[in-house]
Amino acid sequence: MKAPWTWRSPVPALLAVDLALVALAWWLAFWLRFNLDVPPEFAALGLRSTPLALVAYGVVLLALRVHRHVWKYTSLPELRRLAAAVGLGAALTAVSVLMVRLPQFPRSVLLLHPVLVVLLLGAVRAGWRSLVERTERLAGGARPLLVLGSLQDAAGALRALKGSSNWLPVGILTPLASERWRSLQDIAVVGTLSELAQAATRSGVHTALVASPVGSDARRQALQLAAEARITLLTLPRPDEFLRAEGSAGLRKIQLEDLLGRAPVALDAENLAEMFSGHVVAITGAGGSIGSELCRQVARLGVGRLVCIDISEYAIYQLEQELRQAHPQMQGVYYTANIRDEARLRAILDQHRPAVVFHAAAYKHVPLMEEHNEVEALRTNVLGTLNVARAAAACGARRFVMISTDKAVNPTNVMGASKRLAEMVVQAVAAREPRTDFVSVRFGNVLGSSGSVVPLFNAQIARGGPVTVTHPDIVRYFMTIPEAAQLVLQAGLMGRSGQIFVLDMGDAVKIVELARMLIRLHGKTEEEVPISYIGLRPGEKLFEELLANDETTEPTPHAKLRIAKTNGALLGVEEIVRWVDQAGPQPDARALRDWLQAQVPEYKPR
Template sequence: MLKALFESSRTTKRLISLAYDTLAITFALYISICLRLGTLDIPLTQREFGTLAITIVFTLAAFIKMGMYRAILRYMTPQALNTVFLGSCFSALTLAVGSFYTHSFIPRSVPFIYLTVSLILLGGPRLLVHHIAMLLNGTRVGNREPVVVYGAGYTGHQLRLALKATNYKVVAFVDDDLARQGSVFANIKVQSPYQLPEIIKKSNATRVLLALGNTPHSRRAQIIKRLEPLGVTVQTAPAIPDLISGRARIEHIRDVDIEDLLGRDPVKANSELLSACIANKVVMVTGSGGSIGSELCRQIIQQAPKRIVLFELNEYSLYRLESELKNIAKKKHIDVEIVPLLGSVQREHRVETIMKTFSVQTVYHAAAYKHVPLVEHNIVEGVRNNVYGTWYTAEAAIRAGVESFVLISTDKAVRPTNIMGASKRMAELVLQGLSQRQSSTRFTMVRFGNVLGSSGSVVPLFRQQIKAGGPVTVTHPEIIRYFMTIPEAAELVIQAGSMGTGGDVLVLDMGEPVKIDDLAKRMIHLSGLTVKSDIEPDGDIEVAYTGLRPGEKLYEELLIGDNVSGTDHDRIMRAEEYCLTWTETQAILDELDTACHDYSCDKVRELLMIAPTGYTTQEELGDAVWLHKSRSAPLRVVK
């Protein structure tokens, strides 16, 4: 019966609550008068009934206004009990005022007695229903998972309250702040982090929840490193800005962010550099539906451009991005025209027509094929898109009078060992050559490493493999990569684009390189699991080494030479690197075009090696079409 009541409609529950509160107010008044007079036989006249009616009507109206009947009892928090208390106080005040105006025979001390009785009758059953609901939901205290909350500030306290209606039970708080250690919150003592091993052993806690608020990533990294050897799952509560903005709720516990593992604190952006090429201008982003392109669009729209042109080949990605940007503009009251356009950067006439039609002033060229193995298997299309797509878009920008053109490059363009990296370096050479040929359009190339959460990023793959029970696949035990978050990369790209003087190669400071093998093992440890190895044969998750993929390097670099200078931004450097004249560049492009047209993948690779891209490789050609054609070609008979 109770279960059926809990599963009934919201309207039914509200009607039951209204009916109960009406009876509770009536009984509370009767009991209060009885207690005051010391007898159950009390004379009630029309005046007393009038006072009761006034009290009931005003109290229920106040409860409705305060949202008492919108609250879900099974998830009731102390804030809801505060509402009951305030409502009861208002009800007692209404009783006192009502009895005065109706001249009813109600002693002056009755409203004070009534306040206590009404609190018991109105609040008690709600608490009872709350606990019954928790028991029916299987959240009996004895069966709840014990967890430790790291952080006894505002976020930690809110997290504890939110977890009361879940299968988690907070058994201890720990905090680095000496002033908080030793204090007690809701009968839970705040202890030192150095006591964690003892706390975990005594309470059998299997999970530590980080409630660190706005703690910097560098400090978070230190805390996480301290928790790794404890053999517990480490998760985190949302940050305060996400809670305030409504993007997350306090009970939305998630795995530790990779940014916290890296310990990299973002540098405050220079607002002048961010807005220089965007504010009140027409901005176009090619490849706008990709991970970098879409984040560029999100940050560009914050700088209030006059118009933003989204140019994307993938229909769904374009639709999704347009919808998201419209919502951002609506929420933040940004007056901007959003123009979603389908197309390929290899269609020069369409690109030029778009730029001229919408009077584009700034272009961020993010359209490219970036997945190393896929480009190795699709050499001609990779070169067509990355090299010629960049060239055609740049030529269109010159003819359309675009002021600033920013190429999103990659660290794989430095001494490349794969077609993707070589094609991106060739794209850089094209823009450097065009910068010498003309001066109307300012070309800037921004080079950086891996971004977290992008398509093909290793982090979500590791999470998925860990959840599936392993193995976690790493290409090589010594492989090292630079990492940066997508928002930070996009923000630095925009600032770097404002600093270029023409033909510049700007390099983003990626921080310290990360050993992928160590990253995988840390993620396993923070999931409360152990690494299976020869030393630990009974471990939970194995790390399997699959070998370097075609064209993959052990170490990525950001600079070709040592000739580098600083800029006005701490994390942006200017690289002084060798480039060709436009005549030399065009000669290579013409030969490369012929080789692509003939589908001569061996010739394409040879030309990329001859060009000053620094491309070297010992790998066999991996283009799928070229290989199949070579193997299936009929043997020629020599006479």
């Protein structure tokens, strides 16, 4: 049963407002018809005909229940019904005027009037909705926000913020001087990026949303200006984060990868899903940065059973807790095991018979492996890789993918040379085991991975500095952990046995510039957190090499993957095992390097 109208209801008041606007539109139509100067006789005519328009529109507005709409929720359906009501009201008014036969009535008024009515009634509803939304958002604790970016970039950000109860955009700062004094979605351009500090002070704003593209100069400029002005920078979630974002505007703090800029990886999702869906996949080093991301990516592709192997009890426990919560339907099996224990590896893989094995377990810290731990690099990176490769072949795996490194290219340190030797061992096993495709994938530094420079710099900044950089000219290639894992999957899909893939790492980044960006991301300046240079560490290069060029690599169908051209005879893996075993627990460092150089001729120790 419908509730009766009462004079305490807002409906009569809303009807009165609309009828007042109908009357105003009627007189505006006369005014416009006579070029803003209505003759007295036509003014009298307008006065006599006004009740006809009011009655006609009042009947139609009530009949179509236009006033049951709540103005603060006005949207396209309500505006369409309003337009239909105005059209019917205009027709009924015209019929009434013609029936009364008012002398010399200007018929153009009948055409102008409905247009003016739509404009006035629509404007008052849109204005009321905007006012209510702004008031409610402020009353609900919505924080004012500046949007940084060109109008084209800001348009997408404002759409994402639409309806957010947490943020209220109050102005746009553009990198383009030609866009000053313009507005977008009723949000004014209040200046250029260089005026961030002044605009924030005027608006009382302490937060800004960066709408410029990832990796753009505008983002880096915004970071520098925000650090100086003590402004917190936010950005919209990446596509892979939208599912985890709360609401339509799950903003997050800007991160280093948002500034460096990496184009999204195009994956052959259909064939990857076919390779993993319903199958068993095993991953060594599963608790590490790359290994755990491989686990996440494979789990999303519908793996039948995921066998996770890591030497660290705590790392494998953390991974188990994460994957059980994120993928409760997935069958996960979690092992603490050392890849140097071949019998244990074979027992695990023989039990589960994985179709694909990803080998991510390794020692990777250059200075640590360069002094006192050289034999550990050989035992884990070389013999451990041999154990996993043999176990994968023995259990009938279709594919084996080893994670390698750019430091294996013309290595100058034991860690890099051990990974190059591991690549050669994988190629030797590939020649003996034709039923399994053995592939290696090289890439450079991964942002935020354990033991990398970014967590170190973050810790140093948190302590107030100094941030220690080895050399002002040292450069490295960087990619994000998800990107690295996705390209490993893609290489595993398309690789042929014995191939070594090189990833497109983009442009090299100066480590000192990386340090400066991180300092600004923490809202600090170099005066507050200084940078100091400590010299190159043992075995460290100024420039890493990927050999990703036409002379040393071959292209593949994937733009970010190339195949390294390698030369040299296949190794005798038994001789390698015998030498490492006979070297004992503490071999002579010089003798170990000489032997390693004999196995890897391009190794040039420093």
